Amino acid sequence: MPKVIIVGAGLVGALNACYFSQLGWDTEVYEYRSDVRELEENSGRVINLTLAGRGRKALEGVGLKDEVVRHGLEITHRLVHYVDETTKAHPIARPGEYLLCIGRRKLNTICLDHAEKFPNVKLFFKHKAQKVDPIDGTVTLTKLETQEKVEVSADLILACDGAFSAIRRSLLYYPRFDYSQTFLEDGYIELRIPEKNGKYAWDPNLAHFFPRGNILLVVFANTESKTFNVTLFAPYTKFEQLDTERKQTSFFKETFPDAFRLLGEENIIQAFKRTKPQPLVSVKCQPYTFNGKVVLMGDAAHAMYPFIGQGMNAGFEDCRLLNECLRQYDFDIAKALDVYSKARPKDAHAINDIALRNYHVLRNTIRGPYYVIRRIIDMKLHSILNSLWIPYPSMVLFSDIPYHKVVEKRIQQDSILFFGMTFIGLVIFAYCIQAIF
Structure with a gap:
């Protein structure tokens, strides 16, 4: 059977291992960190994961969907918290x-x-990837415990080693490889709302959002305890202003009063002491495949801002689509990778752009009447036209419509509504003129 090397044992690397193990391929997974299953606490990011339709479909392909759903919390509504502590719930889709x-x-x-x-x-932890040779199909790694360098080879190499991928970095001078990364002027810090009397302090089946113009606080339930994970997104200039404990606690008290009471002053102070604001990066590149042997996947190919909840879902979709390409072309690796690489970047670039636009929606538009009115119109048209008019969030989150097609459909829907409303306005205007004269 063919052999595949997967660099990275994170979410996308692990799901790829599931897909190729079921194909019967010899599968070796190399991970820079220790085995996450043996750690007392995950040392990586704790920004909550929201598994949507694309991710669940990919998990279904390896028989894991029901198992994962059993351990999660269903989120059907987004609860918007205002400064005066009033709230309003909006359906997710x-x-x-x-x-x-x-x-x-x-x-x-x-x-x-x-x-x-x-x-x-076979899983290998504490192995740091150094470079890949797409001609020979080899990966050079360092065993962190002994500093010994090892070279491994395979018929197929999957780079699933994250936004700052070592494999991708070693390919930067590969002919005609386009690459760009963009950092937001905003960063984030993470806090945690403790449990209250052994229970969740808020409704765990809601996504809690606190839009404040250029600042956003997001709160999701932690499924492994009765706590809430809290993420504050703000410009770096804002974080620089919060340079004393008094300023930090005052900021939360004035800006997020209901969250402040649950967090508590000491919790906020310790969060700012514990970590500095973390960066938010978006990565675009193409092609994704090299010499018919190496393929970039997940964040290594298309890291995105976390404001549409599709980073993991798009990565999982990568796994499913690559598997489908291999099957479609009778496991001709070079042919399957060529087809995959020609199609996937367009969708990945589209979802990266969608994620950035959604940041502005979450910080601003979601508070205003336009957001509510547009949602009502979309749902009414969907009830009349069914699949001919699918609301934008549903297309992004719960369909398998290619992301670039989602963008095209959204533009078409905006145009139809614009001309429709213009026509209605002209009819009303004409009627009023006729009534006057």
């Missing part, structure tokens, strides 16, 4: 559609455990 909130570590563990059940899968 159409009735029956929901996001699944689940811990990163738990999901990673489920995928790794499943892959490791197969005898053709």
